[in-house]
Structures are given as C-alpha cells and as structure tokens.
Amino acid sequence: MRVLGVSAYYHDSAAALVEGGRIVAAAQEERFTRKKHDAGFPAQAVGYCLAEAGISLGDVDYVAFYDKPFLKFERLLETYLAFAPRGFKSFRMSIPLWLREKLFQKDLLHKQFCKFDENYDWENRLLFSEHHLSHAASAFFPSPYEEAAVLTLDGVGEWATASAAIGRGPTLAIFKEMHFPHSLGLLYSATTYYLGFKVNSGEYKIMGLAPYGRPRYAQKFFDHLMDMKADGSFRLDQSYFDYCTGLTMTNQKFSDLFGQPVRGPEQLLTDFHMDMAASIQAVAEEVVLRLTRALASETGQKNLCLAGGVALNCVANGKILRDGAFENIWVQPAAGDAGGALGAALAAYHLYKGQPRDVRPAVSGPQKTQPDQMAGSYLGPVYAQAEIEQRLAAAGARFEVMSQPAMIETVAQAIADGDAVGWFQGRMEFGPRALGGRSILGDARSPTMQKTLNLKVKYRESFRPFAPSVLREQVGEWFELDGDSPYMLLVADVVEGKRRIMTAEESMLFGIDRLNVPRSDIPAVTHVDYSARIQTVHAGTNPLYHALISRFYALTGCPVVVNTSFNVRGEPIVCTPEDAFRCLMGCELDMLAIGNCLLRKAGQDPALKLDYKDAFELD
Numbered sequence: 001m002r003v004l005g006v007s008a009y010y011h012d013s014a015a016a017l018v019e020g021g022r023i024v025a026a027a028q029e030e031r032f033t034r035k036k037h038d039a040g041f042p043a044q045a046v047g048y049c050l051a052e053a054g055i056s057l058g059d060v061d062y063v064a065f066y067d068k069p070f071l072k073f074e075r076l077l078e079t080y081l082a083f084a085p086r087g088f089k090s091f092r093m094s095i096p097l098w099l100r101e102k103l104f105q106k107d108l109l110h111k112q113f114c115k116f117d118e119n120y121d122w123e124n125r126l127l128f129s130e131h132h133l134s135h136a137a138s139a140f141f142p143s144p145y146e147e148a149a150v151l152t153l154d155g156v157g158e159w160a161t162a163s164a165a166i167g168r169g170p171t172l173a174i175f176k177e178m179h180f181p182h183s184l185g186l187l188y189s190a191t192t193y194y195l196g197f198k199v200n201s202g203e204y205k206i207m208g209l210a211p212y213g214r215p216r217y218a219q220k221f222f223d224h225l226m227d228m229k230a231d232g233s234f235r236l237d238q239s240y241f242d243y244c245t246g247l248t249m250t251n252q253k254f255s256d257l258f259g260q261p262v263r264g265p266e267q268l269l270t271d272f273h274m275d276m277a278a279s280i281q282a283v284a285e286e287v288v289l290r291l292t293r294a295l296a297s298e299t300g301q302k303n304l305c306l307a308g309g310v311a312l313n314c315v316a317n318g319k320i321l322r323d324g325a326f327e328n329i330w331v332q333p334a335a336g337d338a339g340g341a342l343g344a345a346l347a348a349y350h351l352y353k354g355q356p357r358d359v360r361p362a363v364s365g366p367q368k369t370q371p372d373q374m375a376g377s378y379l380g381p382v383y384a385q386a387e388i389e390q391r392l393a394a395a396g397a398r399f400e401v402m403s404q405p406a407m408i409e410t411v412a413q414a415i416a417d418g419d420a421v422g423w424f425q426g427r428m429e430f431g432p433r434a435l436g437g438r439s440i441l442g443d444a445r446s447p448t449m450q451k452t453l454n455l456k457v458k459y460r461e462s463f464r465p466f467a468p469s470v471l472r473e474q475v476g477e478w479f480e481l482d483g484d485s486p487y488m489l490l491v492a493d494v495v496e497g498k499r500r501i502m503t504a505e506e507s508m509l510f511g512i513d514r515l516n517v518p519r520s521d522i523p524a525v526t527h528v529d530y531s532a533r534i535q536t537v538h539a540g541t542n543p544l545y546h547a548l549i550s551r552f553y554a555l556t557g558c559p560v561v562v563n564t565s566f567n568v569r570g571e572p573i574v575c576t577p578e579d580a581f582r583c584l585m586g587c588e589l590d591m592l593a594i595g596n597c598l599l600r601k602a603g604q605d606p607a608l609k610l611d612y613k614d615a616f617e618l619d
Contacts, residue, residue, distance in 0.1 A: 001355060002059060004049065005345030007066040007134075007337050009105065011037045011200050014338035015045035016379075016430075017053055017060075018345040021358055023142065025052035026379040026430040028338045031575040037201060038572075041112045042341075048381055050116070057117040060125075064348040066340035067131035069105040071158035075180060127352060129344040131157025132308075133165075133174060135335075138343030139307035140167035141350060142373035143330040146359050149301040151291060154308035154336075155185035155200075162233075164295055167305065170350045170357040181244050182235045184287050185310050187225070190241055191280040193249035195273050196263030200309075206277045207315055208465050211529040213274030215282035217258060222283070224257055232290030269463070281315065288316045289323055296325035304329045307343070311335035311489070312432065314533050318491035321483075333377040333487035334431035342430075376541030377487060378437055380428025383577060388595040391577040396608050399597040404544075411593050412551040415443050415561060419590035420457050422566055424580045425544050429573070433488045434565035435535060436469060436545035438573045438580075440589065442524060442562035444468055449524035449562055451516065456588040459612065460569040465533070468525035469563040471549055472536040478522070478560060479534055488535040488563075494520045499530060524562045535563060568612045586612030 005016045008029075016026035025048065030036055032044035050056060110122050129137070135152040150165040150172070161183035165174040188206070189199045197205050228234035238244060240254040248262075255261050260272055292304060304326040306317065312335050321329050332339050349355050360371045383391070385401075392399055402410065414421055423439045434440075440457060442449040454462050467488050468479075476482050481492035498521045520526040539546040553559040566574045568587055574580045577594050584592045584601060585608050592599040 001061050001349065001353060002053070002055070003062045003064055003345040003348045004046065004057075004060045005064045005066065005134075005341040005343070005348070006042060006046065006109070007339075007341040007344070008041050009039055010337060011039045012336055012338040013039055013042040013045070014334070014341040014430075015042045015049050016342035016345050017049040018342075018349050019053060021349060021355060023342065023373060023375065023379060025049040026334070026342050027381070027428065028430070028572075030572040031380065031428065034572055034579070036570055036572050041109075043112065043115070046116065052381070057113065057120055062125050062127055062348050062352075063109075063113065064127045064129055064344035065105070065109060066129060066134040066337070066344040068128045068158055071130070075156075075159050127344075127348050129347045130160075131340065132160040132163040132177070133172075133347055133351075134340040134343035135307040135332075136163065136165045136167075136174060136305075136343065137172060137347040137351070138334070138339040139305035139311075139330070139332040140165070140172055141346040141357060142332070142342075143167075143303075143305045144360060144372045145303040145305070145328070145330065147301060148303035148305045148330075149295050149299045149326070150305045150307070151295060151311075152308040153184055153288070153291075153306075153310035155189060156180045156183055161185060162291070162308075164299075166299060166301070169359075170355065172347070172351060178233055181238055181241070184284060185308070186241075186243055186249075187221075187236060188280055188284055188310070188313075190243065190249040190254070191276065194254065194258075194262050195276055196265050196267060199249060203309070204312065205461070205464065207281060207313055208527075209269070209274055209277040209463055210281035210315070211278070211527050211531065212463060213271065213276070213278035215278040216275045217279035218282040218286075220257060221279065226283075228287065228290070230290065231294035232287050232292075234287065269461075281313075284310070284313060285316050285319055288313075289319060292320050292323065293325045302327040305332070306330070307332040307335045307339060309336045314489045315491045315531070317489055318531075321490060330372065331487065331489040333374060333429075333433060333435075333489065335489075336432065338431065371540070374430075374487075376538070377430050377433075377435060378427040378542065379430040380437070381575060382427040383595065385595045385597075388577050388597055392581060392594065392597060392599070395578050395581050396605055397581050397599055398603050398605065399594075399599045402596050402598055404596055407593055407596050407598055408544075408548050408551050410598060411441075411591070412548055412555055414591050415441055415552055416555050418443055418446055418449075420449075420453060420588070422580055422584055422589050422592035422594075423545075423548075424566065424574065424577065424592065424594040426542070428575055431487070432565075433467075433535075434563060434573055435486070435488065436537060436542050436563065438566040438575075439469075440564045440566050441469075442466075442564075443556075444522040444525045444560040444562050445556065445558055447516075447518045447523045453524075453562065453564060458564065458568055459587065465527045466525050466562045466564050467533040467535055468522065468560045469535045469537050469545070469549060471546065471553065471559040472538050474553070474559040475534065475536050479532060481534055484538075485534045485536045486538060486541065488533055491531050491533050493530045494522065494526050494532060498522065499526075522558065522560050525560065571612075582610060583612070586610035
C-alpha cells in the first residue's frame, strides 16, 4: 500500500511517500522553488516523491492532507466572534481569502492533483488528518519504540496548541489537549516578533541569542502573562497580545510591561534584547519540563516522542533528556509543519487502514544504538555522478573528478587547513537541519571559524552559533552526552576537560563582547555557555560523512567538524548541483565537493561570480 502525504497553505509545505510502511521519500517545496518557507501547493515535492518511487499518482492508494480546513475555519470564526468588535480589520482581510480558497481546500487540492492524474478517485482516496495527530504520527511511528508517550507542541493546529498521546505498536491515540489561544509556540513567536525577528522563522535565533543574556524578565511572564499550573498547562492573558484579532503578535500593553518598544529588524541588539531572549527561553524550558514530568507520571511510559515546531528547541530537548523523567526521547527531525506531510501519510497507513508497524530492535553493543525509520532523514533527491558532471559543465563550473578516497583526503586536509567547504553528497535532508548531505563544513578547532562563516559565508548575525558534527564513537569524550543525537536536536555541554578557563577579565564581559573569547578546544562550535547543538554521525546512516570526519580525526586528533546548512541567510538549503555552484560563486566558500567532483573557488571563471550578500532578506 502506498500513501502520499501533503502539507500546504500555511508555511513549509512538503510531500512524503510511504510504501508498505517504509518512508520512500520526503521533501519540502522550498528546496525546489527556492522560496524560503514556501506555503504553496508542493507540486515539485510531489513530483519528486513519485519519481523517487518510480510510480505515477494512479499507483498511490491514498493521498492524506495534514490538517482539517473546516475545523480551522471554525476556530477563526469563533475567535473573531469572541473578541468582536475588536479585530474587524483583520477579519475583513482574512475572510475573503478563506471564502475564496481555504474553505474549499478539497476542491483546490483536487485541481492541483488533476495536473498529475485527471482520473484519480478523489471522492474515496483523499483523506484529511487532524493537525496534531499528523505531528504525533510523524513522531511516534518512525521512532525506535514499541511504546511511548507523545508530546506535540506548536503554535496552533485547528484548535490544539499542545497535545499528549500514547503510541503502542500500530496504534496512536491523543488523550489530552490544550487549546488556542493559550499556546507556548505563540508565546515564543510573540516574543520573537517583539525582538524584531520574523515569526515562524526567527524563533531559533532567540534560542541562539538567549545564552548572551540573563533571564531577568522570566518572572514577569509568570506574574503577568501566564497562569500556569503544576502540570505545565497554562492560560495566557490575551490583553497583552494581538494575534487573535490583530495584524501583530503583541500590543502596546506588552511593550509597556517590559519597558521598551518592538525592536526594528536592523536595530542594534542591546543587553535588554538578550535578556528578553534568555527570559522567554527560560519560560519555555520551565513549561516543557512541567509538561514532560506530568506526562511521565500520568502515563508511566519510559519513552517520549516529540513533534511540533517547539520540538525544534534543542536546548529544551537537552534539558528534558537530562531531567530523567523519561529514560529515552526521540524527536522527529522535521518537527515543524513540513513533517505533518509525513505524519499524515503514516496516520493514514497505520490508523485509517490498520496496517502493521515494523519496529527495529536495538542494536547490541556498547553504543546501544536504536535505529529508527527515518534513514537518517536522508529522504530527498540524490544525483548520480554522471549527472553531476553534466550539470556542472552546463553551468560553466571548472572541476576535477577524483576517486572517492582522494576526494575525502583532499576535503579533510582542506578543512584542517582552515578552508570553508561546501559538502553536497547523497540524498538531501528532510527537515530544517543540514546533516551532512547539504552542509558547509569547517574546522571546529579554529577560533575564527564562527565569525568567518557567519559574516563571509552565511551573511548573517555574528552571534549565531554553529553545530558540531562528531563521530558517534567519540561523542562522550567531547560532550556531556552519552547517547545518540543524529538529527542535531539535543544540546549538551562540552566536557570540562576540553574547556578553556576564562581569565578574570574575560569573565567580566557580557553579551556580544563574550562572542570572540575561545571557550574550549573546539571554539567554533562552543556557545558562550559552553553548550553545543550536537549531531552524532553514524557509519550506518551516512558512511561517507563518517569517513570524512574519521579522516579529519586522523589528521588532527579531533573528531569534530563545524556543520552548518549549505545556504546563505534567507535562502533555502541547496537542492541541486546548480544551486550549490551558485552558492559557491555567491559567497566566500573556498571549496565545493559534489559527488566525486571537486571545485576550488580560486579556479572558477571570475565572470560567473555572484553577489549573494544582499540577494536574500534576513531570515
């Protein structure tokens, strides 16, 4: 049986194909259209999934959409009625769109899919899953657990903003929900807006900025904005917010409470903004820890699966793991709305059709690795060597073709020598993180690499931290983590033996002034609080990337490299060889490895140079 899952019309549209319970392919539409967070119908992602399986739409048994538009419309109407006459301007702008398009989403989907097959039986084969059920299914069914509690946290689905479920074998049932407008995701997004970053995109900047500040305002959130209970459930005082009926997330009362106006996007970041970031992060962590402790107590489960946009908060995830209420946690790598496409397909397969679920047993040995069903999240397009060479030649690239061992040796030596290297290998990742398929790599030992990559390659804010990719076999020697983190969704500290003790003068520094002080033997991936967002690299899921880091380890004695997504600010991660070549020519990368092709920036035609610095907006 084949099920095609689709998410669309909000943000991060995507498609995923499940065949016989196995995930065959999954990709976000933004990678193909080159439009960040593309919300349109994922026509190219659907086309890719069908092509990857070698089938047409007629060979698909069911198409599953990731939420229920009528329930969303019900929430919209009830919200406007509850707050009337406030919000008439917002109502006047949104209702025509709903009446014209979103309310008739079934017809809209029908028209889009007719472009693939005019004769598809839509009346009997098009299914709709609830938003949080799609998230929960994406978290539990690919996980390595036979049984688990499942927690979904996001902005809002139809009505739910948080939900708890129990998964057992091929079954999954939500048993508790929190409803709009009371939402941890929306509270975090409201603070993101207040700090001058883009909602639904800049939240991870807040997480990265938080360690530069102190949570001075956390208690104000609890005293004025929230009525929180012991189990983590809460209600928000809507008099401070405008997201129900207005065109902004917060209002003047929110600004008055914290004493400053909304920050402009290009305005200088001050100590106040860093303290606000630290405060909302502390609030989010307290809510999440209360929720998970209560869930563990109520269900008696030892395993926890997480999904929803809030599950991308890897700092909170690390604290859940260390808290110990659950013995194991597993986070869906595409935890946001893109992953809803996969969840809808899996929900249709297991829950609607009652198909069995295959849970892989734990691998024996000292690492106790539990493989999941995500295939390392390498579920996107791959290019054969001959096609790579043809595409690069057509783009005007100058390259040399090497044997794989020679390519690995050259790239490992270049990283050790301080070069920034584009790494385009195998299948593209599904989800927001680059995991060694479409990555930019650098030397984690370099005290200047973070600044170089931020300002000269990524063209983004200097405070943004980078993640380490570390050989799974060595992770415990470098980080306070004794387990897997293959999807870069857990934060842990650098071990004390690898830290550098700061001088008395350096310890007095605050905020961005602390940025350029080396804090460990791997300063390029050590945040100001000694933390790191870790990706453990496994030979079983990405043997080529594992081999590269192993060679770098042999050359340097360090099994850690800097890994950041292969793009510049505001641009989707590269998808094709042409995308990668354009990025090479538009920023200050030194080298690019695509398959067995090696491109040196210095050897390219200067006439092909591009200016990426201002090509994309701040993300």
